[in-house]
Amino acid sequence: MSESHFVWPQIGKETTDAVLQQLMESISIYDRSGVIERLEDKLANHMDARYAVLTNSGTSAIHASYIAAGFSMGDEVIVPNYTFFATVSPIYQTGAVPVFVDCDDHGGIDPELVERRIGPKTKAIVVTHMWGIPAQIYRLRELADKYDLILIEDISHAFGATASGKAIGSVGDITVQSLQAQKPLTGGEGGVLYTNNPEFYYRTIAAAHYNKRCKNEIPEDHSLYQYALTGFGLKWRIHPLAAAICEQQLDSFSLFMAGRERVARFMVDELSQLNGLSPIIPRKNDTSSWYSLVVKVNPEEIDGNSALSIAEKLNSGGAIEVDVPNSTRPLTDIEMFKNPGGLFPHYGEPHPSVKEKYSNSDFFASNLLKLPVWNTPEGEARATEYISIFKEVWKNL
Ligand SMILES: Cc1ncc(COP(=O)(O)O)c(C=O)c1O
Structure with a gap:
């Protein structure tokens, strides 16, 4: 097996110390205390959100957001056709129907096409900031406000990015994030749900937890309090060791980001000079998390x-x-x-949007190169070596 050229996450002594300390302290936390409370507070603070709830995966955070938003039978939810499948697949657990929309030239859901899909059954718009590049989030916010829809952001790739100077994830009504190992912020496995809306928060707690957290955090006079003992049949608590890893990674996050930004700038400058390559960079006033550097290939400019x-x-x-x-x-x-319908026969025929053509999504699936963005001095050397290899290949095209 060949040696890996990109190591992520970066596990240092601080990480192992944090894990060992947590191991001795507690490996199951029933309420919002200890590392759970600290990390939720730090994440909410980063996002300028009123609430952050940790979960055991990004997929469960997404699922929780769909329950929190109240999706039910017959609702339509506008979703990106170009995203990781788990952004959308939990919708089928709610009875709502995904309505697919193509991406724009940066890979995010295209707001102009979104508006054309909005109808009387539309309940929400879902957006993923693909590969760390902010989608047109303020335009989507306008649409959500105009048509009274819930806006849900998947920032799994984009934690650390900004749009018009604000943290990515701070514009939607609910924001979700994966903390899986490859992601910009990681606990190995895990997820986060953010919201400012107390109703969405109580519904998330009732969906994702039972007993202590429900009893402590849902007000006694709220209609969901009567279910506090049992919740609703799901338990999505994050493992405290994952939370400990994530807390330590978050403490080092701005250092990681600064390194990635420097290397990304170098790689973008170099690759832009090669015929047939166009790195995707954030729009003016936005910044990327540089989860990956994705580069469009135009075969017509390089002999097919x-x-x-x-x-x-x-x-x-x-x-x-x-x-x-x-x-x-x-x-x-x-x-x-x-x-x-394979697992959920009540779905019958899918929404007609499934049968349409999505030229940008098709283009993105076949014509992108993806590169890691390094952040350490050794990584900078590796990035330089990769650029030389590109140049060598280009000489022989
Ligand atoms: C955009 C996006 N959303 C959601 C997920 C699902 O997250 P998890 O693997 O933590 O369940 C991923 C994971 O790769 C992802 O890339």
């Missing part, structure tokens, strides 16, 4: 070479971390979205 053939050449030249992320396919190409 596809992204896949370019990636193969780069891999054989030694740039082994360059990848075509074509497992992130348009959701409308994936069986679950084409035919949700």
